[in-house]
Amino acid sequence: MAKMGSRKHLKRYKAPVHWPIHPKEDTWTVKPSPGPHAIEDSLPLLLVVRDILELADTAREAKMIINQGDIMVDGTVRKDYKFPVGFMDVIQIPKTGNTYRVLPDEKGRLILHPISEENQEFKLCRVQNKTTIRGGKQQLNLHDGRNCLVEGEYKAGDVVVLQVPKQEITDHLKMEDGTLGLITGGKHIGELGTIKEINITKSSMPNTVLMETKDGKSFQTLQDYVFVLGKDQPIIALPGGK
Known part of the structure; x- marks a missing residue:
């Protein structure tokens, strides 16, 4: 026992x-x-x-x-x-007026990054997968355990901007070449880079992504480790002013 x-x-x-x-x-x-x-x-x-x-x-x-x-x-x-x-959660302390977003640092530790008041009403959620439910509607299964019914084209790896606590999707960030991604796992965790190429495998091996940092360094990582943050600039503030 x-x-x-x-x-x-x-x-x-x-x-x-x-x-x-x-x-x-x-x-x-x-x-x-x-x-x-x-x-x-x-x-x-x-x-x-x-x-x-x-x-x-x-x-x-x-x-x-x-x-x-x-x-x-x-x-x-x-x-x-x-x-x-966990990752991307928004923590508010009304009595102090402080708000934080949970993000990883470059050692893989979860940290609380202070954010402004206008950013506390939304969070970013990665689409882990999607399913079709009764009536032909699409259900997105998100990285933080949420499920959302949607219309339109979404795929695994895309990121949605979610109003909280209403759970309304207000924007859709596609995982595609040219977008910015934060690395959430592996030896490059915490780094920000531009997606240069998505390599889709036709086997049991995981898909990979070729990334390039702003200083020109290139590396490959698993597609599951890439969290899209925007096109030209991240739509959220990041530690260290990335």
């Missing part, structure tokens, strides 16, 4: 490397609830409040802040301290 602690907690040495905790400080850390992001791609809200934003000194204080409804994720108040926060 599993220990009771293992259902709500996670051994620190088993925590993802991007979590801002030290594996030798304690035995256990909080385990994220099942939700829109997998454990390896997310941070529990308690760690965001205590360890990243430093709004609390202890887990107890962080839980109180969260339970009071002081933290919003994608325009919705979240009171579960284990709620998983």
Whole structure:
């Protein structure tokens, strides 16, 4: 029988490397609830409040802040301290007026990048795949676990601009040559580049993309690692003014 602690907690040495905790400080850390992001791609809200934003000194204080409804994720108040926060989520703290977007740095760690008030009402979501449902309508399955019914042409790898919390699509960024993409995995994680060529394989091997950075460096990466951000300029602010 599993220990009771293992259902709500996670051994620190088993925590993802991007979590801002030290594996030798304690035995256990909080385990994220099942939700829109997998454990390896997310941070529990308690760690965001205590360890990243430093709004609390202890887990107890962080839980109180969260339970009071002081933290919003994608325009919705979240009171579960284990709620998983992941890539592209928008975190708002109405009492302080601060808003952040969750992005990766060049070491693969999730960071909170401050954003302006006008950018807090939308997020970018990558189309993981699409399905046809009853009535012939298309359903887009997005990277953060959302599903949206749409009309028009979308394909896996495209990115939609989603109003939150309304979940209305206001723009569509196609994965195609000449667009800008942020690398979200592999050894080039956190880098921004222009898509030069998309290589579609006709085997079980994954598709790849040839990228070029603004300083002229070229590299290949998996298509699944490329997150489209715009045509000539990223439509969101990025760390380091990329």
